[in-house]
Amino acid sequence: MSSMNRPGSLLRIQITTVVVIGLLLVWSIVFYELDRSEKGNLREAEVTTAIQAQLFSEYAHSTIKRINEVLLDTRTQWTGDWKNFADLIRRRQENIDDITFQVSVIDRDGVLAFSNLAQPTEHTDLSQREHFLVHKNAGDADRLFISAPVKGKVSGKWSIQFTRPILDHGKFNGVLVISASPDLFAQFGEKLHLGGNSSIAMLRNSGQFMARFPAIESGMLKVPANRTYLSPKAPISGNLRFVSAVDQVERIFGYYRLPEFGLNFIVGEGVNEVLAPYYAYRKLVLALAVTISAFAVYLFFMLIRSLTVLERVRSELQQAKENAESANEAKSRFLANMSHEIRTPMNGVIGIAGLMLDDELPAEQRHRAKIISKSAQSLLAIINDILDFSKVEAGKLELEQSDFNLHELLHDLAHLYSIRASEKGLVFTLQIDPAVPQWINGDQTRLRQILNNLLGNALKFTSEGDIRLTVQNEATAGSLRFEIVDTGIGIPPEVQDKLFSAFIQADTSTTREFGGTGLGLAISKQLAELMGGDIGVRQNEKGGSTFWVTIRTNALSAPVPQTSQPPVAGAAPGLTSEVQAFRLLLAEDNAINQMVAVGILHKLGYRDVALAGDGREALAKFQEQPFDAILMDCQMPIMNGYEATQQLRAQGCKIPIIAMTANAIKGDRERCLEAGMNDYLTKPIEPGKLREMLAHWLGASQPPSPSPEAKQIDGTPSHDIETQPSEPAISARDEVHTDAPAPMVFDRSSLLSRVEGDEELFATMLQLTLEELPKNIASLATALQSNSTEEVILHAHSIKGGGGNMGAMALAACAAQMEAAAKHGDLVAAGKFMDRIHSEFERFRAEAV
Numbered sequence: 001m002s003s004m005n006r007p008g009s010l011l012r013i014q015i016t017t018v019v020v021i022g023l024l025l026v027w028s029i030v031f032y033e034l035d036r037s038e039k040g041n042l043r044e045a046e047v048t049t050a051i052q053a054q055l056f057s058e059y060a061h062s063t064i065k066r067i068n069e070v071l072l073d074t075r076t077q078w079t080g081d082w083k084n085f086a087d088l089i090r091r092r093q094e095n096i097d098d099i100t101f102q103v104s105v106i107d108r109d110g111v112l113a114f115s116n117l118a119q120p121t122e123h124t125d126l127s128q129r130e131h132f133l134v135h136k137n138a139g140d141a142d143r144l145f146i147s148a149p150v151k152g153k154v155s156g157k158w159s160i161q162f163t164r165p166i167l168d169h170g171k172f173n174g175v176l177v178i179s180a181s182p183d184l185f186a187q188f189g190e191k192l193h194l195g196g197n198s199s200i201a202m203l204r205n206s207g208q209f210m211a212r213f214p215a216i217e218s219g220m221l222k223v224p225a226n227r228t229y230l231s232p233k234a235p236i237s238g239n240l241r242f243v244s245a246v247d248q249v250e251r252i253f254g255y256y257r258l259p260e261f262g263l264n265f266i267v268g269e270g271v272n273e274v275l276a277p278y279y280a281y282r283k284l285v286l287a288l289a290v291t292i293s294a295f296a297v298y299l300f301f302m303l304i305r306s307l308t309v310l311e312r313v314r315s316e317l318q319q320a321k322e323n324a325e326s327a328n329e330a331k332s333r334f335l336a337n338m339s340h341e342i343r344t345p346m347n348g349v350i351g352i353a354g355l356m357l358d359d360e361l362p363a364e365q366r367h368r369a370k371i372i373s374k375s376a377q378s379l380l381a382i383i384n385d386i387l388d389f390s391k392v393e394a395g396k397l398e399l400e401q402s403d404f405n406l407h408e409l410l411h412d413l414a415h416l417y418s419i420r421a422s423e424k425g426l427v428f429t430l431q432i433d434p435a436v437p438q439w440i441n442g443d444q445t446r447l448r449q450i451l452n453n454l455l456g457n458a459l460k461f462t463s464e465g466d467i468r469l470t471v472q473n474e475a476t477a478g479s480l481r482f483e484i485v486d487t488g489i490g491i492p493p494e495v496q497d498k499l500f501s502a503f504i505q506a507d508t509s510t511t512r513e514f515g516g517t518g519l520g521l522a523i524s525k526q527l528a529e530l531m532g533g534d535i536g537v538r539q540n541e542k543g544g545s546t547f548w549v550t551i552r553t554n555a556l557s558a559p560v561p562q563t564s565q566p567p568v569a570g571a572a573p574g575l576t577s578e579v580q581a582f583r584l585l586l587a588e589d590n591a592i593n594q595m596v597a598v599g600i601l602h603k604l605g606y607r608d609v610a611l612a613g614d615g616r617e618a619l620a621k622f623q624e625q626p627f628d629a630i631l632m633d634c635q636m637p638i639m640n641g642y643e644a645t646q647q648l649r650a651q652g653c654k655i656p657i658i659a660m661t662a663n664a665i666k667g668d669r670e671r672c673l674e675a676g677m678n679d680y681l682t683k684p685i686e687p688g689k690l691r692e693m694l695a696h697w698l699g700a701s702q703p704p705s706p707s708p709e710a711k712q713i714d715g716t717p718s719h720d721i722e723t724q725p726s727e728p729a730i731s732a733r734d735e736v737h738t739d740a741p742a743p744m745v746f747d748r749s750s751l752l753s754r755v756e757g758d759e760e761l762f763a764t765m766l767q768l769t770l771e772e773l774p775k776n777i778a779s780l781a782t783a784l785q786s787n788s789t790e791e792v793i794l795h796a797h798s799i800k801g802g803g804g805n806m807g808a809m810a811l812a813a814c815a816a817q818m819e820a821a822a823k824h825g826d827l828v829a830a831g832k833f834m835d836r837i838h839s840e841f842e843r844f845r846a847e848a849v
Helices: 002-075 082-096 130-137 276-358 363-393 406-423 444-460 508-514 520-530 591-603 615-624 641-650 668-675 687-698 748-754 759-785 789-805 809-823 827-831 834-848
Strands: 102-106 112-115 158-168 171-180 199-204 209-213 237-243 250-258 263-270 402-405 427-432 439-442 466-473 479-486 534-539 545-552 583-587 608-612 629-632 657-661 679-682
Touching: 002 082, 002 158, 002 171, 002 199, 002 237, 002 250, 002 263, 002 276, 082 102, 082 112, 130 158, 130 171, 276 363, 402 406, 406 427, 406 444, 406 466, 444 466, 444 479, 444 520, 444 545, 520 534, 520 545, 583 591, 583 615, 591 608, 591 687, 591 759, 591 789, 608 615, 615 629, 615 641, 629 641, 629 687, 641 657, 641 668, 657 668, 657 687, 668 679, 679 687, 748 759, 759 789, 759 827, 759 834, 789 809, 789 827, 809 827, 809 834
Parallel strands: 427 466, 583 608, 583 629, 629 657, 657 679
Antiparallel strands: 102 112, 102 171, 158 171, 199 209, 199 263, 237 250, 250 263, 402 439, 466 479, 479 545, 534 545
């Protein structure tokens, strides 16, 4: 019982650990999020105040500049005549009312000589004012001076004095003063719509307040001299956070300095107002975290309470499992024993029936003896299946590991099933990928048993058509994949999932018609899994089914005697070692066309194919390694196929160069031959024509010369290569009218024939096409928008070739018309096809998917 409780204790520890970790994670996220939110609000305030301080400085700078212009213009009008100057000020009053309330003149002795607020008889002594002494002591220097706020002796108001010296023949002769209220600058705070504990201030480098919003008694306060922004070496702008010396409120300040005037502009926001959204967010987050934590704790206690019940149920299930396993083992032992017991008399029946058939018997007795022998053999096959199944279930089946010739085993099976298939009028085909190793290490008896089961089923359930066994390497190293494709009755999808279970047939009617125990596929599945692989089935689109099996094995490199194998009936032509030895270079920029061409070449047996995305890359690859032939697209970016061929020939290239292009108008053949190409093949690529053309050129021992097909340059089609009609010239005024039937949206059968019925390659090519064509169409639209004729031609040509190769005939036809219009320099006409290009692609996508 203690051993039973150990899992429960472990589960309690695990649950507690999970809950604790979960709570720690929740609260870690909470604290991280709150810290991020607080810093985000503070940073936002720093950015806002810094920007506002700069705006404040720009506003003040423009105001000071205007006051300075008034000073420069007005001082030239002072001649010492009080009356005339007063008239001048009155005339200008409307223009300067918004910046000053007093204009005054101090004579060279410091006595008030004029003020628009004083009587001519008032002569106030201002000789000790800062703004007078600065200019008097400066001699003949001429500069703008901005005083600290002072309380006017004449006006009785706090004001900032803006002054310039009055010069007489370059000598100091007095001071012109414009008095501005500090509110002139402080009112900018209203324009910023500041509220709450926000403030703005203008300070001198000495730390003395010049103006502030909300207002204070200017000139009565100074900030501490250690403020960063008061230092001459301080940056022009920045941020600070401190408690204000004015009202003891903590704020985030942004500042901006105007060194030329010795002024600093400060904008502050109260920290409490800045963090108000954070406080509300913090309240929400903490409430949510507490709720989650409470729920987790509640769930924890509920789980702990339930654990006792779960442990009891688990104990009962464990006991039931042990009882079931014991019963199953007893059943397997019984089946094994019974199978052995039955085999002994069955061998006697088969042996006696064989002896009877060796004797000369009357016809009726011979017929009966044959029935006995055939029935006994069928019964023995059933018994063998039951015995194998019981061994696997009992775990007593062991695999034998030995070195054997895989190709020989496959050819033996092919020979056997070719004969049996021909008896039913069927064609049997064996296709072995050249990369599949000849010698491997494994259990050849069990592999043969699996393949016999699958091939036997294919033969049993196929009444017409063909059966194909293909073998290739899996992507995982050391794995082989076997596929048996038939054109038989097929497997309904609803049956496929349970087909590999014991005693299951696809249909009760087939059971009565064809017989069988329903154990063959179940045994094959278990054997495949014992060999490190798997097994499955899929329905073919055109009828029939494909059974596949994978196994793990070790390839051997030990030398083995080479024996010539006779060709298998129905085997794909062209898969010879001579063909496989050829090395080809494919120059093609379109990814879709690359896959189509490589797929067809592999089907034809040409496995060594190198790729180049343009003519320049083809030249580089040719210089790196030797090739037996080059398949050259004509329209490519960077360097087209014509130029690449000319350069190859100039470098002494003698190998055959075959054009593969979507161009099929009159003159294209001539241009290919003039560039130095040997032959010409139009897209979409037909496997048969490509096979014949490669066989013609790769079999030539003399220097290459044009083939009979390529010599037909007068426009007359040869028996191998079709000449398509010339593309019409389309102008901006032309409309396309045709009585010819509309091209197919998706020619599925044509594409399947080009890949020789390879459904997997067909699906892969379709998937790549549906990914690549939208990119090409987008590039075409961009080229149209930029009015690039060459780019339009290139992308339209690419869509035409890629679409044609993939059976998108309507899309390819539309792209061809667009290409033709662009070649005639009429981008307006070409642009009219853009909407059709999009719609034809969508139609193609709908049918293909």
